[in-house]
Amino acid sequence: MKKILFIGMVLIGIISLSSFITSxxxxxxxxxxxxxxxxxxxxxxxxxxxxxxxxxxxxxVNTASKCGYTPQYKGLEQLYKDYGDKLVVVGFPSDNFADQEFHDNVEIKSFCEKNYGVTFPLTTSVDVKGAKITPVFDYLTHKSQNGVMDAKISWNFNKFLISPEGKLLEYFDSKVVPESDKITHYFK
Incomplete structure (x- = not known):
């Protein structure tokens, strides 16, 4: 009986070790x-x-309501309207730069709708850099995760374009306006 028990334990150990090595x-x-x-x-x-x-x-796009680039909301909304059959714009309000975003989601939404007629999807306010970075931006900014590039969020209104297959295509900094040919040539 002891011999059978010993053989059984050895077999269990071998199976466990082989699954550890291959798993x-x-x-x-x-x-x-x-x-x-x-x-x-x-x-x-x-x-x-x-x-x-x-x-x-x-x-x-990482957005902010009180930034010099905030008027880009108008261009983002126009893209969303003009190319809605091919494109979705998703705004990520963030207060990571110089206190340029409201601290209340209701206030952010109201500001965007009232001043720029925003109808495209917005997330709740998130961090787009630092220790509390939201997982989407962690993915977008690290080649080890997205498989394409590393990108540094330098300010508000950085833009990431994703292909219809779900892969990162391009990164645009704040200065590239939504209606730029660098962006729109994909949808024409």
């Missing part, structure tokens, strides 16, 4: 996630599920 191969890079893996709370209290945008371009 987690960390020798090669892991494939990048897709933007479609992310969900985030919307400014309306619902969820923005990026998988719902499969087949469309997605323009992700």
């Amino acid at each position: 987690d191969d960390t020798t090669g890079p892991k494939p990048a996630k897709s933007i479609y893996d992310f969900k985030i709370e919307s400014i309306d209290g619902g969820k923005i599920d990026f998988s719902e945008y499969k087949g469309k371009y997605i323009l992700i």
Whole structure:
């Protein structure tokens, strides 16, 4: 009986060891996630599920209500209206730069609707850099996650363009306006 028990324990040990060796191969890079893996709370209290945008371009922008670039809301809204069959714009309000965003989501939403007629999806206020970075921006700014590039969020209204297949295509800094040919040539 002791011999059978011993043989059984040895077999269990061998099986456990072989599954440990083969279960987690960390020798090669892991494939990048897709933007479609992310969900985030919307400014309306619902969820923005990026998988719902499969087949469309997605323009992700970190926004702020009290910035010199804030008038870009108008261009973002126009893109959303003009190319809505091919493009979704998603704004991520953030107060990471010089206290340029309201601290209340209701106030942010009201400001955007009243001053720029914003109808495209907005998230709740998030961090787009630093220790509390929201997972979407962590993904967008690190090549190790997105498989394409590293990007540094330098100010408000940085833009990330995602392909209809869910992969990062390009990064545009604050100075590139939404109606720029650098962006719109994808949808024409």
